[in-house]
Amino acid sequence: MDSFATNKDILFEKIENYANTSIDLIKLNAIEKSADVFSSLTQLIVMFSVIAMFTLFVNIGISLYIGKILGVTYLGFLIVSSFYLLLAVLIYCFRKQFIKIPISNMIITKLLNKINLDKVLDTNN
Numbered sequence: 001m002d003s004f005a006t007n008k009d010i011l012f013e014k015i016e017n018y019a020n021t022s023i024d025l026i027k028l029n030a031i032e033k034s035a036d037v038f039s040s041l042t043q044l045i046v047m048f049s050v051i052a053m054f055t056l057f058v059n060i061g062i063s064l065y066i067g068k069i070l071g072v073t074y075l076g077f078l079i080v081s082s083f084y085l086l087l088a089v090l091i092y093c094f095r096k097q098f099i100k101i102p103i104s105n106m107i108i109t110k111l112l113n114k115i116n117l118d119k120v121l122d123t124n125n
Helices: 002-071 073-093 096-111 115-124
Strands: none
Touching: 002 073, 002 096, 073 096
16 A cells, blocks of 8 residues: 555656646747747848838938939929828738738748647647
8 A cells, every 4th residue: 555655646746747847848839939930020120120221211312313303302302202102002001911911921930830730630639
């Protein structure tokens, strides 16, 4: 009877250790996936910022050039800003197709990139 109690205690201890290890593994996987998503988004933000600065200065140059051709500087800026207003309206109309869906897909892909779905399905059955 003494050995049964000892074996039972050892079994419960091993189950507890296994559960704690599983929880730690889940936490580490969540941290890894979060860090991967965060670093990808940070990279996109930095790239967007650099491209935005480049675009800003190119647009100022184009505005000044158009204004010089027309003889009135503010018309160049008005034409370029009208182009961006039209672009903003188009982006707003197609925002789900060109912005929301691709970004959602990128985040989902990053979160699920290390999960083998066949293995998960076989484990659950």
